[in-house]
Amino acid sequence: GAGVSQTPSNKVTEKGKYVELRCDPISGHTALYWYRQSLGQGPEFLIYFQGTGAADDSGLPNDRFFAVRPEGSVSTLKIQRTERGDSAVYLCASSLKGRNRGSGANVLTFGAGSRLTVL
Amino acid sequence: QKEVEQNSGPLSVPEGAIASLNCTYSDRVSQSFFWYRQYSGKSPELIMSIYSNGDKEDGRFTAQLNKASQYVSLLIRDSQPSDSATYLCAVKGGGSQGNLIFGKGTKLSVKP
Numbered sequence: 405g406a407g408v409s410q411t412p413s414n415k416v417t418e419k420g421k422y423v424e425l426r427c428d429p430i431s432g433h434t435a436l437y438w439y440r441q442s443l444g445q446g447p448e449f450l451i452y453f454q455g456t457g458a459a460d461d462s463g464l465p466n467d468r469f470f471a472v473r474p475e476g477s478v479s480t481l482k483i484q485r486t487e488r489g490d491s492a493v494y495l496c497a498s499s500l501k502g503r504n505r506g507s508g509a510n511v512l513t514f515g516a517g518s519r520l521t522v523l
Numbered sequence: 524q525k526e527v528e529q530n531s532g533p534l535s536v537p538e539g540a541i542a543s544l545n546c547t548y549s550d551r552v553s554q555s556f557f558w559y560r561q562y563s564g565k566s567p568e569l570i571m572s573i574y575s576n577g578d579k580e581d582g583r584f585t586a587q588l589n590k591a592s593q594y595v596s597l598l599i600r601d602s603q604p605s606d607s608a609t610y611l612c613a614v615k616g617g618g619s620q621g622n623l624i625f626g627k628g629t630k631l632s633v634k635p
Binding site for chain 2 (some may be wrong): 437439446452460474495503507511512513516
């Protein structure tokens with residue numbers, strides 16, 4: 405697609421429920437990133453995919469969070485047993501390259517985000 | 524832990540003035556540096572990227588990088604009310620690490 409598409413744009417759920425957030429990256433972008441942004445904070449890195457595999461999942465806060473990208477395009481972020489502290493805007497971004505190659509390092513394009521509210 | 528530090532502001536400048544935004548980072552091997560602008564309720568959008576020491580100019584924007592001091596800045600000349608937003612500094616590590624580390628952002632307000 406022309407841009408990074410995220411669905412849903414808004415999700416309200418109850419504590420303890422399961423949530424899936426979807427990201428459709430720019431066509432041809434091999435790298436895909438998930439970030440989480442709370443009010444007044446910068447985006448916090450969660451996980452990064454290069455193709456189908458998670459190249460770096462060091463930002464996932466705990467084992468309730470999981471993400472997949474089975475065909476190297478669309479990705480789903482899954483949150484189990486949601487807690488109120490999970491409330492945030494979840495941002496997805498994609499880029500052409502995921503590796504730092506000096507001056508040609510990739511540039512991230514962000515989607516509009518999915519606002520998650522856990523009651 | 525790799526960190527990116529920014530003054531959260533708000534930074535208030537009059538229309539037409541120069542706005543100066545600063546950022547420091549902890550990872551000495553960082554190779555790539557970015558400034559993103561984020562309007563309230565919107566997602567970040569890239570303004571500038573810089574990879575080498577010195578200045579890089581693009582229109583009213585100038586990014587400055589000093590790797591020895593682990594410092595990167597953004598200057599906005601002839602500031603406009605439409606520049607009012609939060610400016611996020613982002614740093615990418617060296618080697619094969621792919622993710623960007625963001626600062627908390629500096630909120631800029633340009634007064635007419």
